[in-house]
Amino acid sequence: MNEANQSNDLKVIVFQLKDEEYGVEVEQVRSIERMQHITRVPRTTEFVKGVINLRGVVTPIIDLRNRFGIEEIVSSESTRIIIVAVGSMEVGLIVDAANDVVDIPTELVEPPPQVVGGLEAEYLRGVAKMDKRLLILLNLDKVLNPKDLKELEANA
Amino acid sequence: MDKNQYLDMFIDESKEHLQAMNDNLLKLENDPQNVAIVNEIFRSAHTLKGMAATMGYEDLASLTHIMENVLDGIRNHKISVTSEILDVVFESVDDLEAMVLSIASGGDGKRNVTKVVTMLEKIEKGEQLKGNPISDEVAATVEVVKSSSGTTEIYDDFEVTVLTQAQEQGFHAFQVTISLREDCILKAARVFMVFEVLEQIGEVIKSTPTVDSLEEENFDSDFTVTLITKVSNDEVRNRILKVSEVDNVQVASFDTEAYKTNLSLTTVEEVTIEETEVSEVTEAVQTKSDEKSNPSGNKTIRVNIERLDILMNLFEELVIDRGRLEQIARDLKSSELTETVEHMSRISGDLQSIILNMRMVPVDQVFNRFPRMVRGLAKDLKKKVNLEIVGAETELDRTVIDEIGDPLVHLLRNSIDHGIETPEKRLSNGKPEEGSITLKAYHSGNHVFIEVSDNGAGINREKVLKKAIASGVVSTENSKNLTDKQVYELLFASGLSTADQITDVSGRGVGLDVVKSKIESLGGNVTVDSVLGEGTTFSIQLPLTLSIISVMLVEVQSEKYAIPLSSIIETAIVKNEDILAAHNQKVIDFRGSVVPLINLTDFFEVPKTREEDVYHSIVIVRKGAKMAGLVVDSFIGQQEIVLKSLGNYLTNVFAISGATILGDGQVALIVDCNALIK
Numbered sequence: 001m002n003e004a005n006q007s008n009d010l011k012v013i014v015f016q017l018k019d020e021e022y023g024v025e026v027e028q029v030r031s032i033e034r035m036q037h038i039t040r041v042p043r044t045t046e047f048v049k050g051v052i053n054l055r056g057v058v059t060p061i062i063d064l065r066n067r068f069g070i071e072e073i074v075s076s077e078s079t080r081i082i083i084v085a086v087g088s089m090e091v092g093l094i095v096d097a098a099n100d101v102v103d104i105p106t107e108l109v110e111p112p113p114q115v116v117g118g119l120e121a122e123y124l125r126g127v128a129k130m131d132k133r134l135l136i137l138l139n140l141d142k143v144l145n146p147k148d149l150k151e152l153e154a155n156a
Numbered sequence: 157m158d159k160n161q162y163l164d165m166f167i168d169e170s171k172e173h174l175q176a177m178n179d180n181l182l183k184l185e186n187d188p189q190n191v192a193i194v195n196e197i198f199r200s201a202h203t204l205k206g207m208a209a210t211m212g213y214e215d216l217a218s219l220t221h222i223m224e225n226v227l228d229g230i231r232n233h234k235i236s237v238t239s240e241i242l243d244v245v246f247e248s249v250d251d252l253e254a255m256v257l258s259i260a261s262g263g264d265g266k267r268n269v270t271k272v273v274t275m276l277e278k279i280e281k282g283e284q285l286k287g288n289p290i291s292d293e294v295a296a297t298v299e300v301v302k303s304s305s306g307t308t309e310i311y312d313d314f315e316v317t318v319l320t321q322a323q324e325q326g327f328h329a330f331q332v333t334i335s336l337r338e339d340c341i342l343k344a345a346r347v348f349m350v351f352e353v354l355e356q357i358g359e360v361i362k363s364t365p366t367v368d369s370l371e372e373e374n375f376d377s378d379f380t381v382t383l384i385t386k387v388s389n390d391e392v393r394n395r396i397l398k399v400s401e402v403d404n405v406q407v408a409s410f411d412t413e414a415y416k417t418n419l420s421l422t423t424v425e426e427v428t429i430e431e432t433e434v435s436e437v438t439e440a441v442q443t444k445s446d447e448k449s450n451p452s453g454n455k456t457i458r459v460n461i462e463r464l465d466i467l468m469n470l471f472e473e474l475v476i477d478r479g480r481l482e483q484i485a486r487d488l489k490s491s492e493l494t495e496t497v498e499h500m501s502r503i504s505g506d507l508q509s510i511i512l513n514m515r516m517v518p519v520d521q522v523f524n525r526f527p528r529m530v531r532g533l534a535k536d537l538k539k540k541v542n543l544e545i546v547g548a549e550t551e552l553d554r555t556v557i558d559e560i561g562d563p564l565v566h567l568l569r570n571s572i573d574h575g576i577e578t579p580e581k582r583l584s585n586g587k588p589e590e591g592s593i594t595l596k597a598y599h600s601g602n603h604v605f606i607e608v609s610d611n612g613a614g615i616n617r618e619k620v621l622k623k624a625i626a627s628g629v630v631s632t633e634n635s636k637n638l639t640d641k642q643v644y645e646l647l648f649a650s651g652l653s654t655a656d657q658i659t660d661v662s663g664r665g666v667g668l669d670v671v672k673s674k675i676e677s678l679g680g681n682v683t684v685d686s687v688l689g690e691g692t693t694f695s696i697q698l699p700l701t702l703s704i705i706s707v708m709l710v711e712v713q714s715e716k717y718a719i720p721l722s723s724i725i726e727t728a729i730v731k732n733e734d735i736l737a738a739h740n741q742k743v744i745d746f747r748g749s750v751v752p753l754i755n756l757t758d759f760f761e762v763p764k765t766r767e768e769d770v771y772h773s774i775v776i777v778r779k780g781a782k783m784a785g786l787v788v789d790s791f792i793g794q795q796e797i798v799l800k801s802l803g804n805y806l807t808n809v810f811a812i813s814g815a816t817i818l819g820d821g822q823v824a825l826i827v828d829c830n831a832l833i834k
Contacts, residue, residue, distance in 0.1 A: 039823040040715065041802070042760035043810045051802060051815060051823050053476075056469030058800045058815045058823055089805045144805065 008106045010128075014135065015082060015098035018070050022095075023104070023128070023135045030083040030090060032098050035075045049094060054083065061092040067143065068123070086140045102135070104128045109137065163259075166211050168458065170256045173200040177249050178528045181242060185531075188237035195373060198227045204252070206339070213265040216255045222276045223248045229280055231374065243535075244275045246528070315362055315382070319410065322384040327358070329410040330385065330392060335378040340401040343373045349399045351381075357395060358385025377403070382410060461554055464515055468703075471504075471511055472798060472817060478504055479819045515555075515701065519597045519606070520548035522561045526568060526595060533572045540579050540590040541572055550597040552604050553701030559678055560606070560698065563671040567608040567694050568593065570668070575612030575692050585689070587611070603680075604700060609693035615686040617643050624649070644684040648672040679705065679722055703799050707816075707826065708775060709792035713762040716824045718797055718816055719786065723777040723829035727791060732770045744785055746776060754832055755787040759811070779833040786832070799826070 012023035013032070031054075038050040038061050047066040051058050061081060065072050078097040083090060112124035125137040177200045184193045201224045208216035223245060229235035251269045259265040319329050332354075336346055347370045354360050362382040365375050385392060393405045478501055485497040523545050534541040552560075576582075576591035583589055596607045617640060624630045624646045630638070638646075648668050675682045680698035699705065699722075707718035708727070728746070735753065736743050742753040753774065757764065766789055774785040797816040800823075802809060813828035 037822050039815070039825065040762075041806060041809055041812065041825060042762070043812075044806065048806065051806070051825075053817045053821055053823050056472045056817065058802055058817070060803055060806045087804075090803060091805050 009103040010106060010109070010137075011101065011103055012135070012137065013082065013098060014100035014102055015080065015095040017064055017068065017096055021133060021135050023102070023137050024082065024084060024140060026101065028084045028086060028140055030085050033081040033083060033092065035079045035081065035094075052081070052092060054090075054092070057090070059083065059090055059092050061094060062144075063094045064143075065094070065096075084140055084144075086144050089144055091144055102130070104130060104135065104137075112136075162211065165458075166207055167256060167260045169207060170204055170259075171253075173204045174249060174253050174256065175524055176200045177204075178246075179524060181246060181249065182527050182531065184237060185239070185242055191231050191372060191374070194227055194231040198224065198231060201227060208265075213255070213259060215266050215269070216252060216259075219248060219252060219255075219269050219273065222273055222280070223252075225280045226276050229282075235279060235282060241279055244272065244279060246532075248272045248276060318361055319382070319384065322359075327384040327386055328389070329361075330383045330389065331380060331408045331410050332383055332392060332396070333378055333380045333404075333406040333408075334396060334402060335404040337401045337403045338377055340377070343375070343377075344371055346399060346401050347371070347379070350396055350402065353395050353399060354381065354383055354392075357387045357392065358383050459514070461515070464511070468511055468515075468798070471508065474504060475508070476817065476819060476821045480821075512701070512704070515553050515703070516551040517554050517557055518548060519550045519552050519557065519560075519604070522557055522564065523548045523595060523597070525561075526564070529565065530568060530572060530593065533569065534576075537572060538578065539572065539576050541576055542590050542592045544592060544594045545596075546594060547597040550599060550604060552698070553703065555703060556604075556678060556698055556701065559674065560696070563674045563682075563696070564595075564606065564608065566668070566671045567696075568595070571608055571610040571612065571692070571694075575610035575614075577613050599700075604698045606696045606698065607693055608696075609691060611691040614688040614690055614692055615644055615647070615684075616688060620644070620646055641683075641685070644686055647684060648682070679720075704796055705799055707795055707797050709795050709818075709824065710756075710773070710775060710786075710788040711790045711792060712756045712760065712788050713765045715760075715762050716792065716818065716822075717756065717760075717788070718795075718824050718826045719775055719777065719829065720813075720826065721794065723779070725776045725778050725783065728774045728776060728785075729771050730774055732772070735772070744774070746783070746785070749783070751776060751783045751785045753785045753787050756827075757787070757789070759832075777829040777833070779830050782833050784829075784833045786827070786829075797824075797826075 010023075011026040013026055013029050014021055014023050016022070033052075033054070036052055038052055040050040041048060041060075047063050049061045049063045049066075051060050053059075063072060073096075075094070076096075080095055080098040081092040082095055082098055083092045085091075108128045108130060109126045110129070111126050113127070123139055123142045125139040128135040128137060177197050180193050180197045180200070184190065184197065187193065201220050205217050205220035205224060208214075208220060226235065226241070226245065230237055230241075235241065248269070251267060251272055255265040255267050258267065323329055334350055336343055340346055351360065360381050360383055363370065364380045369375060370379055383392065389407045389409070393407050396402060396405045478497070481497045482501065485494045526545070527543055530541055530543040571593050576593070577585070577587075579589045582591060591610060591612055593608065593610045596605075596609070598605055620643055621630070621635050621638070624643075625632055625635055629646055629649045648671070672682055675696055675698070678698055680696060682694060682696045684692065684694050686692040706721040708721060708724055709716060709718055711717075728744075730744055734744055736745065738750065738752075742755075743750045744753060745751075756762070769789075773788050773790055775788060775791075776783060776785050778784075797818075800815045800817065802812070802815055811828050811831045812825050813831075814826045815823050816826060818824050
């Protein structure tokens with residue numbers, strides 16, 4: 001019974017953005033890094049903070065706060081860069097803090113709340129209510145969609 | 157069996173064998189009597205067949221098998237090598253290649269090869285070689301060999317005498333038939349081992365096929381020797397069976413009575429002569445097997461280029477840490493630490509050159525397919541062309557090697573199609589009937605040069621100009637002032653190449669713009685030189701590696717950028733008053749020409765951290781004939797850097813062609829000068 005349940009569980013890395021908790025699937029996470037020097041890449045969209053040297057690989061970094069339209073803050077001791085991989089892309093996401101791994105039974109995942117005209121809703125896979133916590137599950141494919149990057153570039 | 161696991165290996169090795177077959181077939185064409193070459197081809201074909209069968213590619217295996225039959229006929233002198241036969245064999249190798257390529261691209265390797273198969277079968281049956289007495293005769297001998305696997309053997313008088321004499325002295329005479337396993341690889345070596353065993357227990361009087369043939373592996377899988385010995389029938393068999401890869405041993409007593417006729421001349425000396433001969437022969441066999449084992453002395457392994465990239469990345473990390481350690485050692489002023497760090501620096505320096513060298517492969521990997529291509533093309537165009545390859549051992553980075561094949565194919569085609577004249581025309585021009593093309597590679601400094609030169613007709617200046625004017629590439633007035641070199645450069649203009657009729661007019665220019673842009677994308681350049689009536693030389697200059705480039709590091713406010721040295725003309729420092737304004741565009745007067753300035757601080761929107769200075773550091777860069785001056789804050793210096801891509805997420809960042817990691821571990825961006833100059 002338990003085993004059967006486990007196979008249905010989603011293992012996610014939990015991180016914080018402002019005062020909310022988000023989750024990305026552990027399979028998509030390569031590593032979690034401390035904040036480090038980021039080389040700015042000129043003439044890119046605002047949420048692309050630049051690139052870092054990740055053990056010899058030049059890796060682009062996205063500020064998730066900026067990506068989701070939350071006001072930016074100066075990085076602190078707890079700021080982390082979560083390196084995620086989607087397809088052939090490896091990208092780092094700047095988050096306020098990352099410190100938890102949880103198993104979410106899939107039946108607890110609900111579709112994202114309908115927001116009229118909300119752009120963000122499509123970045124979400126769903127929400128999971130666990131005890132008193134509310135976890136927002138990210139749809140990384142959408143968050144990292146390069147097409148989106150181009151469209152925003154055009155708008156900017 | 158999980159075939160996929162072996163698929164890459166199979167494809168790589170198949171390609172290697174096909175290449176070897178191609179090379180050796182070309183050699184055979186020049187030296188049709190050389191059985192050793194046929195054997196080489198046969199071995200490649202045989203291995204390919206085995207691999208294909210194991211992997212379940214039946215079509216591939218069966219075509220190889222039919223081809224093998226023909227090769228077998230050639231090496232047994234049943235079929236004599238002619239140009240027509242080689243054409244068919246070449247064609248079947250082409251088919252095999254197509255099959256392997258189809259497998260490589262995920263196909264099933266099936267292909268309609270009926271035409272080639274029919275021709276091969278015809279050749280095998282000797283239909284084109286009827287009435288050739290030599291081949292008939294040889295075929296007859298082969299028949300005898302076949303039947304000799306029983307007990308019948310033909311001896312000359314002398315041998316019969318030796319046998320009789322031996323038997324009188326209490327020796328046994330045996331006819332021993334040894335069958336080697338079908339998959340035996342080094343047959344000559346096994347033969348040698350069998351002879352060694354036989355020498356220990358007695359004397360070999362005769363062997364069928366002859367020892368010479370055995371040595372050259374000119375036998376199927378079995379051979380027969382006549383042995384005089386004191387040991388028993390069973391012991392002979394058991395001893396020989398100890399040799400590995402021996403499948404079966406038949407020992408039959410030999411009845412000398414049947415051969416005893418009117419012989420009386422038998423002396424022990426003669427037996428000794430025979431002995432020395434045999435031992436000489438076995439020595440020869442030994443040398444042969446030594447030669448065979450030579451190639452395996454040069455041991456190599458295949459490494460995926462991705463793994464080398466990973467190794468390179470790890471190594472760069474190490475270099476960055478080394479830099480930090482050096483800094484710490486300087487700060488701490490501990491001699492012990494300094495010494496250790498210095499030692500580490502030296503070792504990592506050596507390591508770096510080894511890692512870079514691992515990525516280098518001889519240009520032969522690309523060149524080796526050209527002899528075949530030139531042969532085919534020359535035949536199609538009814539021209540006689542001799543291709544000479546010089547410097548095939550010149551090494552280039554793997555990434556460059558992968559890219560230069562196509563441009564070279566283009567240039568070679570060009571030379572054969574338009575450079576080399578027809579044999580009749582050459583003769584009438586007082587040239588040798590056979591044209592020659594030289595493909596030459598050599599190192600010079602940090603570059604590799606590859607030249608394609610022919611002794612053909614050369615480029616007709618007037619015709620090129622006429623065409624160029626007609627297609628609007630140059631104006632009539634301009635055309636008069638052009639040097640020859642500049643006229644030849646017109647061949648690379650894209651307007652000229654698209655038109656097919658240029659071939660008829662100038663004889664040059666088909667798709668040469670493609671060649672030029674490809675070479676330039678590799679950071680190299682291509683030039684052409686020609687003497688009318690004497691020939692043309694295309695010269696390609698390429699960087700040794702694409703992953704390491706020389707750059708000028710500059711500082712823009714507090715950010716660092718790298719500008720490729722290949723784009724830089726020179727650097728300059730200019731005063732405020734030297735900067736002029738021309739229609740809202742800042743320009744400078746650089747050696748008489750007006751060069752527009754691009755302020756990188758503004759262009760890259762770099763946060764301002766510095767005070768304006770009256771002096772400005774300027775890097776003058778070029779794209780073709782156009783120039784621009786990049787205004788930076790200071791020059792850091794020239795450096796060799798490892799090129800990195802920005803990854804799959806940030807594609808097409810404007811004016812940035814890549815990134816590199818500096819000694820302090822930070823990333824610096826590489827400026828794409830081509831994008832900056834419009």
